[in-house]
Amino acid sequence: xxxxxxxxxxxxxxxxxxxxxxxxxxxxxxxxxxxxxxxxxxxxxxxxxxxxxxxxxxxxxxxxxxxxxxxxxxxxxxxxxxxxxxxxxxxxxxxxxxxxxxxxxxxxxxxxxxxxxxxxxxxxxxxxxxxxxxxxxxxxxxxxxxxxxxxxxxxxxxxxxxxxxxxxxxxxxxxxxxxxxxxxxxxxxxxxxxxxxxxxxxxxxxxxxxxxxxxxxxxxxxxxxxxxxxxxxxxxxxxxxxxxxxxxxxxxxxxxxxxxxxxxxxxxxxxxxxxxxxxxxxxxxxxxxxxxxxxxxxxxxxxxxxxxxxxxxxxxxxxxxxxxxxxxxxxxxxxxxxxxxxxxxxxxxxxxxxxxxxxxxxxxxxxxxxxxxxxxxxxxxxxxxxxxxxxxxxxxxxxxxxxxxxxxxxxxxxxxxxxxxxxxxxxxxxxxxxxxxxxxxxxxxxxxxxxxx
Amino acid sequence: xxxxxxxxxxxxxxxxxxxxxxxxxxxxxxxxxxxxxxxxxxxxxxxxxxxxxxxxxxxxxxxxxxxxxxxxxxxxxxxxxxxxxxxxxxxxxxxxxxxxxxxxxxxxxxxxxxxxxxxxxxxxxxxxxxxxxxxxxx
Numbered sequence: 343x344x345x346x347x348x349x350x351x352x353x354x355x356x357x358x359x360x361x362x363x364x365x366x367x368x369x370x371x372x373x374x375x376x377x378x379x380x381x382x383x384x385x386x387x388x389x390x391x392x393x394x395x396x397x398x399x400x401x402x403x404x405x406x407x408x409x410x411x412x413x414x415x416x417x418x419x420x421x422x423x424x425x426x427x428x429x430x431x432x433x434x435x436x437x438x439x440x441x442x443x444x445x446x447x448x449x450x451x452x453x454x455x456x457x458x459x460x461x462x463x464x465x466x467x468x469x470x471x472x473x474x475x476x477x478x479x480x481x482x483x484x485x486x487x488x489x490x491x492x493x494x495x496x497x498x499x500x501x502x503x504x505x506x507x508x509x510x511x512x513x514x515x516x517x518x519x520x521x522x523x524x525x526x527x528x529x530x531x532x533x534x535x536x537x538x539x540x541x542x543x544x545x546x547x548x549x550x551x552x553x554x555x556x557x558x559x560x561x562x563x564x565x566x567x568x569x570x571x572x573x574x575x576x577x578x579x580x581x582x583x584x585x586x587x588x589x590x591x592x593x594x595x596x597x598x599x600x601x602x603x604x605x606x607x608x609x610x611x612x613x614x615x616x617x618x619x620x621x622x623x624x625x626x627x628x629x630x631x632x633x634x635x636x637x638x639x640x641x642x643x644x645x646x647x648x649x650x651x652x653x654x655x656x657x658x659x660x661x662x663x664x665x666x667x668x669x670x671x672x673x674x675x676x677x678x679x680x681x682x683x684x685x686x687x688x689x690x691x692x693x694x695x696x697x698x699x700x701x702x703x704x705x706x707x708x709x710x711x712x713x714x715x716x717x718x719x720x721x722x723x724x725x726x727x728x729x730x731x732x733x734x735x736x737x738x739x740x741x742x743x744x745x746x747x748x749x750x751x752x753x754x755x756x757x758x759x760x761x762x763x764x765x766x767x768x769x770x771x772x773x774x775x776x777x778x779x780x781x782x783x784x785x786x787x788x789x790x791x792x793x794x795x
Numbered sequence: 796x797x798x799x800x801x802x803x804x805x806x807x808x809x810x811x812x813x814x815x816x817x818x819x820x821x822x823x824x825x826x827x828x829x830x831x832x833x834x835x836x837x838x839x840x841x842x843x844x845x846x847x848x849x850x851x852x853x854x855x856x857x858x859x860x861x862x863x864x865x866x867x868x869x870x871x872x873x874x875x876x877x878x879x880x881x882x883x884x885x886x887x888x889x890x891x892x893x894x895x896x897x898x899x900x901x902x903x904x905x906x907x908x909x910x911x912x913x914x915x916x917x918x919x920x921x922x923x924x925x926x927x928x929x930x931x932x933x
Contacts, residue, residue, distance in 0.1 A: 345924070346878050349931040350890050354851055354920065409901050411922030592930045599929040735855075 365562035366416040368541035370548035377427040406675040420546035421457035428469035440480035447486040456546035458489040475535025481526035482518035488544035494731040500786040509724030520749035527746040534734030556611035559601030582694040583656040588661030616670030617661030621681040630683025636724040642693025651704040679766035708742035713766040725776035847924040854917030856887040
């Protein structure tokens with residue numbers, strides 16, 4: 343069937359005016375065969391493998407992007423969780439490996455490389471501990487390396503010893519990069535129920551169930567959804583869900599086509615499509631503004647969670663039908679610093695940290711890119727992580743914490759992270775201590791899978 | 796218009812190798828009419844091997860837009876299958892479906908068209924047609 347003029351116009355308008363783009367094409371690479379008892383050998387193999395497998399990634403993605411007329415914003419690499427290949431390496435060697443990864447990313451021209459990770463949701467191995475010890479330094483001396491730590495799952499419970507360590511690590515990492523507003527913490531995610539095929543940073547890694555190499559795609563398009571809704575100011579909520587569904591379908595189909603083409607040209611299997619709506623600081627490219635368009639005066643007011651639940655579910659329904667392989671996080675991201683609507687919500691005192699926490703119960707990830715006061719204690723950070731992990735564990739979903747305790751900044755000040763990471767108003771935390779609970783350590787047992795009220 | 800396209804194919808497509816064509820499901824869905832299926836088989840036009848692109852031109856209406864754009868396409872030896880055009884609130888909008896099967900470098904064409912469009916205040920894009928099919932057809 344021929345494509346009508348108005349349909350062509352719609353596609354072109356989505357790209358040129360409404361910021362439709364493919365947010366990331368991420369190549370997952372297994373590093374298991376690089377492990378070696380001799381660190382120097384391993385270090386060399388890691389660099390060579392990454393720079394060989396992904397050598398055409400940037401160029402191929404850019405060519406496909408031009409031919410289809412859809413921008414691909416980021417080209418990225420996800421690797422096997424580094425803790426799994428560290429073995430007997432020392433802390434210094436682990437830092438050296440992070441520098442090697444950074445170097446590989448620079449050589450390839452990719453903006454982030456994810457997978458400086460450890461899965462410690464039940465226990466901590468020798469390699470895991472080495473990675474945790476190296477984290478603050480590794481993140482502060484590298485530019486493009488992203489780390490993620492899994493501290494809990496629905497089937498294993500929450501490892502509170504790891505949670506306690508993460509609070510300390512985040513404080514340390516922020517302090518080491520205090521002249522950049524604690525930027526190291528923007529590259530560190532703490533997960534509950536992480537997914538193995540997530541193409542989005544900072545939480546991407548190449549999981550144990552994945553193949554040798556794979557290409558996964560994350561699309562985006564809050565601006566497109568927002569504009570579609572603006573055409574129907576009086577639709578009821580069932581119709582609103584339907585409009586979002588249809589729009590998500592179109593966005594996903596575009597992403598899947600381009601993703602598959604890139605994978606084909608690189609001769610690497612196509613992995614998954616991640617359906618997440620990821621906002622940017624571009625005008626109108628905001629998840630918060632979609633919620634406001636649905637009918638909230640400001641994001642964060644009563645009704646926010648209902649609107650977010652509706653939107654998140656509709657995006658999944660539309661996207662799931664459009665793609666053969668849906669995976670990753672697939673939902674809506676609510677990163678504060680990357681979403682102008684969220685920033686305004688906080689500035690107008692409509693949106694609070696507690697409301698953001700509640701929103702994570704119904705949306706895709708968690709507390710994302712939130713700046714906290716510099717004087718927050720390590721145990722309070724751990725407690726924030728524990729709360730999010732508990733939400734994920736009980737609700738059988740992925741949750742994450744990526745907060746930045748900005749050294750020397752107080753509630754209400756604005757901090758800039760630069761580039762895609764945006765800017766965020768510093769938020770205060772509850773002044774009462776959670777110290778004793780965090781000090782107890784141990785493991786929170788896995789929850790019942792029945793009696794689910 | 797459909798008829799004209801097939802006519803065009805018959806005229807231009809000299810690379811035809813096989814009289815037996817596997818019809819893709821969407822091709823069948825598009826024309827279940829037996830006449831058309833037979834016609835395709837008879838002329839042996841291998842529709843699948845074609846690579847088509849959409850050239851879109853958007854901007855302020857002025858004299859000679861079509862002439863200028865088609866001249867660039869003709870110089871690149873690009874055949875045009877279909878043109879549709881409209882004026883929306885003073886804005887000229889044109890879409891052309893063109894054959895880029897033998898055009899290796901789409902970027903070079905894009906650059907020429909951008910160079911043509913910029914001084915005239917026109918936005919001209921070349922995109923592979925598949926993207927429109929993916930987004931607007933199930």
